[in-house]
Amino acid sequence: MEPSKTIDHAALAAEFNKDPERVDWHDATLWTVRQRRDMRAHQVPEWEALREMASQIKENVLSNLHSYLQQFEQNAIANGITVHWAEGAEDHNQIIYGILKAKGINQMVKSKSMLTEECGLNEFLGSKGIDVVDSDLGERIIQLAHQRPTHIVLPAIHLRKEEIGEIFHEHLGTPKGLSDPQELTETARQHLREVFLTRRAALTGVNFGIAETGEFVVCTNEGNADMGAHLSEVHIASMGLEKLVPTRQHMGIFLRLLARSATGQPITTYSSHFSVPRPGQEMHIVLVDKGRTRQLGRPDFRASLKCIKCAACMNTCPVYRRSGGYSYQATIAGPIGSILTPNLDMDKYKNLPFASTLCGSCTNVCPVKIDIHQQLFKWRQEIIKEGKGSAQKTFSMKLMASILSSPGKYKLSGSAFKWVSKWMPFLVKNKMNPWYRQRDMPQAPATSFKEWYKKNV
Amino acid sequence: MTVGLFIPCYIDQFYPQAAIATLRLLQRLGVTVEYPQGPVCCGQPMANSGYGHLTKGCDDLFTGSYSSYDYVVSPSGSCVLHIKEHMHPMHGKIYELVEFLTDVLKVDQLDARFPHKVSIHQSCHGLRGLYLSQMSERMAPAFSKPERLLKMVDGLELIDLHRSDECCGFGGTFCVSEEAVSVKMGKDRVKDHETSGAEYITSSDLSCLMHMEGLLKRSKSPVKVIHIAEILNHTEHGAQ
Numbered sequence: 001m002e003p004s005k006t007i008d009h010a011a012l013a014a015e016f017n018k019d020p021e022r023v024d025w026h027d028a029t030l031w032t033v034r035q036r037r038d039m040r041a042h043q044v045p046e047w048e049a050l051r052e053m054a055s056q057i058k059e060n061v062l063s064n065l066h067s068y069l070q071q072f073e074q075n076a077i078a079n080g081i082t083v084h085w086a087e088g089a090e091d092h093n094q095i096i097y098g099i100l101k102a103k104g105i106n107q108m109v110k111s112k113s114m115l116t117e118e119c120g121l122n123e124f125l126g127s128k129g130i131d132v133v134d135s136d137l138g139e140r141i142i143q144l145a146h147q148r149p150t151h152i153v154l155p156a157i158h159l160r161k162e163e164i165g166e167i168f169h170e171h172l173g174t175p176k177g178l179s180d181p182q183e184l185t186e187t188a189r190q191h192l193r194e195v196f197l198t199r200r201a202a203l204t205g206v207n208f209g210i211a212e213t214g215e216f217v218v219c220t221n222e223g224n225a226d227m228g229a230h231l232s233e234v235h236i237a238s239m240g241l242e243k244l245v246p247t248r249q250h251m252g253i254f255l256r257l258l259a260r261s262a263t264g265q266p267i268t269t270y271s272s273h274f275s276v277p278r279p280g281q282e283m284h285i286v287l288v289d290k291g292r293t294r295q296l297g298r299p300d301f302r303a304s305l306k307c308i309k310c311a312a313c314m315n316t317c318p319v320y321r322r323s324g325g326y327s328y329q330a331t332i333a334g335p336i337g338s339i340l341t342p343n344l345d346m347d348k349y350k351n352l353p354f355a356s357t358l359c360g361s362c363t364n365v366c367p368v369k370i371d372i373h374q375q376l377f378k379w380r381q382e383i384i385k386e387g388k389g390s391a392q393k394t395f396s397m398k399l400m401a402s403i404l405s406s407p408g409k410y411k412l413s414g415s416a417f418k419w420v421s422k423w424m425p426f427l428v429k430n431k432m433n434p435w436y437r438q439r440d441m442p443q444a445p446a447t448s449f450k451e452w453y454k455k456n457v
Numbered sequence: 458m459t460v461g462l463f464i465p466c467y468i469d470q471f472y473p474q475a476a477i478a479t480l481r482l483l484q485r486l487g488v489t490v491e492y493p494q495g496p497v498c499c500g501q502p503m504a505n506s507g508y509g510h511l512t513k514g515c516d517d518l519f520t521g522s523y524s525s526y527d528y529v530v531s532p533s534g535s536c537v538l539h540i541k542e543h544m545h546p547m548h549g550k551i552y553e554l555v556e557f558l559t560d561v562l563k564v565d566q567l568d569a570r571f572p573h574k575v576s577i578h579q580s581c582h583g584l585r586g587l588y589l590s591q592m593s594e595r596m597a598p599a600f601s602k603p604e605r606l607l608k609m610v611d612g613l614e615l616i617d618l619h620r621s622d623e624c625c626g627f628g629g630t631f632c633v634s635e636e637a638v639s640v641k642m643g644k645d646r647v648k649d650h651e652t653s654g655a656e657y658i659t660s661s662d663l664s665c666l667m668h669m670e671g672l673l674k675r676s677k678s679p680v681k682v683i684h685i686a687e688i689l690n691h692t693e694h695g696a697q
Contacts, residue, residue: 009635010634010635010636010637010638013635013637013638014636014637014638016637017637017638017641020641023641027645031620038593038594041596042596044596045596047596048595048596048597316594318623318624318626318642319635319638319642322638322641322642322645323635323637323638354506354507354631354634354635355635355638356628356631357581357624357626357627357628357629357631357639357642358505358581358628359581359585359624359628360581360582360585360586361581361585361592361594361623361624363585364585364592364594364595365594377504377505380505380506380507381504381507381509381510383507384506384507384508384510385507385510389506389507389508393506394508397503397506397508397511398508398511400502400503401500401503401508401511401512401514401515402514404466404497404498404500404502404503404514404515405498405512405513405514405515405517405518406514406518407494407495407496407497407518410466410497434632434633434634434636435632435633435636435671437636438636438640438672438675439640439643439668439671439672439674439675440670440671440672440674440675441671442467442471442472442667442670442671443471444470444471445471445473445474447473448469448470448473449464449468449469449473449476449477450464450469450494452473452477453480453492453494457480457492
């Protein structure tokens with residue numbers, strides 16, 4: 001198989017930074033979300049204990065995934081839900097197509113599913129003549145604009161209200177120049193109402209599957225997932241197979257952490273438990289692997305599967321805030337995306353673990369205590385070990401390692417550096433040097449510490 | 458107590474005054490300090506770039522030179538964290554200067570004077586790796602080891618920042634491989650210090666300061682950077 005084209009995060013980030021005022025706006029918007037998270041978390045005295053409990057519960061789930069999955073399936077079937085298993089995106093999409101085709105349905109409403117985004121479901125069903133409308137407001141906005149989400153919780157966070165006004169003017173016929181958020185939301189509401197009333201099938205994502213009861217939990221603020229699911233003949237839930245928790249009482253921990261970490265709310269407006277289809281309704285769960293069991297088999301990276309998709313790591317990441325979601329070219333961007341994607345396609349995503357300063361903020365906001373920055377470091381080692389570093393970089397690293405581990409060579413190169421910067425500053429201070437383009441070079445004083453020490457001590 | 462002093466390559470070459478201040482400060486506090494001439498690198502530049510397998514030479518040189526000391530102290534939090542995490546023989550022995558002063562020497566007064574407005578740059582590796590201060594992400598009681606020391610300095614006025622502990626964007630090779638974001642992060646950090654009214658930005662990590670200094674000098678800012686050792690070793694008669 002041909003290796004995939006590598007995403008050049010640095011180049012895409014540089015493109016985003018051509019408009020510094022927009023970068024400032026993007027940074028400030030997401031920083032506000034981080035501050036709301038801090039404020040809400042501070043109100044919970046046992047916050048750090050909750051994180052530890054959530055982390056341990058998820059560790060337990062990952063270590064016993066096989067039995068929890070079987071328990072979940074058994075209980076879901078007993079509740080009258082049909083359970084499907086999909087190995088990859090293709091299986092997932094075919095299963096959903098099969099369900100819709102059997103019912104003769106060619107229109108579906110969908111809400112809150114990053115997994116279907118990851119599987120390219122909309123495009124696939126579109127090619128089969130099935131129309132999908134995303135009903136979550138943010139998802140609907142970017143669907144109308146033919147864009148991709150840039151954030152897993154706030155998919156249209158890269159758009160300003162004026163830009164959303166333009167999109168609504170073009171697609172929903174609002175007056176030109178309208179950018180009042182309340183009026184725009186009301187327009188979307190009216191437009192979606194008609195969709196809810198006419199769609200026979202609804203697809204939702206899943207925040208948590210409960211093994212003990214075979215039910216699944218969907219957390220939303222707008223209630224559109226509920227609206228779609230309750231009005232439809234067929235409710236399909238797409239679920240990554242790592243989304244399980246053992247018992248219903250564990251929701252008391254996860255629901256307290258999720259919304260506070262994600263948006264700084266004490267809890268989402270709706271935390272809907274779906275367990276039994278109503279009379280006459282079909283309910284399906286599609287359990288999807290798509291690389292998850294491979295990741296589970298990697299000891300250094302399995303903890304990434306504890307993720308509850310709150311996006312706190314994205315909101316806090318100083319790089320994500322200043323490079324924008326598109327610079328990652330992945331369904332899941334930011335720090336968590338950078339440790340999940342190399343598992344899916346190392347050639348394509350090999351630059352993402354390097355798109356970090358390893359500052360560690362992500363690890364410390366994570367409500368399930370994933371060691372994100374440590375995993376970024378470990379992915380770097382894996383990627384280089386696989387021979388995916390450039391020849392130039394490998395050469396310079398070998399040279400550096402050889403100089404820095406040999407006192408004799410270091411002494412020589414130190415003097416050479418000074419000679420160069422003194423007599424040929426143009427060699428160092430030129431625009432080809434990415435340090436010097438926007439930063440002054442540090443000035444080497446006449447005497448190094450080593451030389452001073454020899455003379456003075 | 459004999460302490461082995463570790464001075465990483467870029468401090469040796471570009472910031473010898475910080476190394477001298479570290480040495481003199483420790484001596485003034487009654488510590489016997491030795492400086493083995495060999496090691497200049499902890500291996501972090503290679504490891505953070507994914508070439509951890511190339512650091513054996515650095516590791517061997519380091520552990521060979523420093524294993525006999527009671528403690529090893531370095532004025533670079535980032536290097537210390539790397540050594541702690543990756544060179545097991547050094548575990549429990551290696552200290553960053555600030556934590557050595559507060560945790561081992563238990564310094565509670567200093568003969569130091571620095572009559573200036575100073576803001577602290579919390580370097581990420583010192584903050585979230587060595588826990589020199591409480592990070593803003595955690596819901597736990599506040600503390601700050603560098604702040605505690607700076608409060609012992611006569612005449613020094615500590616300046617608060619808008620964002621207390623955001624990364625400056627240096628990140629080792631990140632500063633050149635992701636130039637655009639690195640520079641933007643640095644500019645934003647520097648602006649916070651400037652608008653808060655600081656005359657000096659201090660830190661226990663010179664790599665962050667080197668990055669911010671490059672930006673400050675390019676924009677001809679009057680704000681200067683200074684390693685925390687230089688402040689703690691500064692009396693009314695100047696640097697000791």
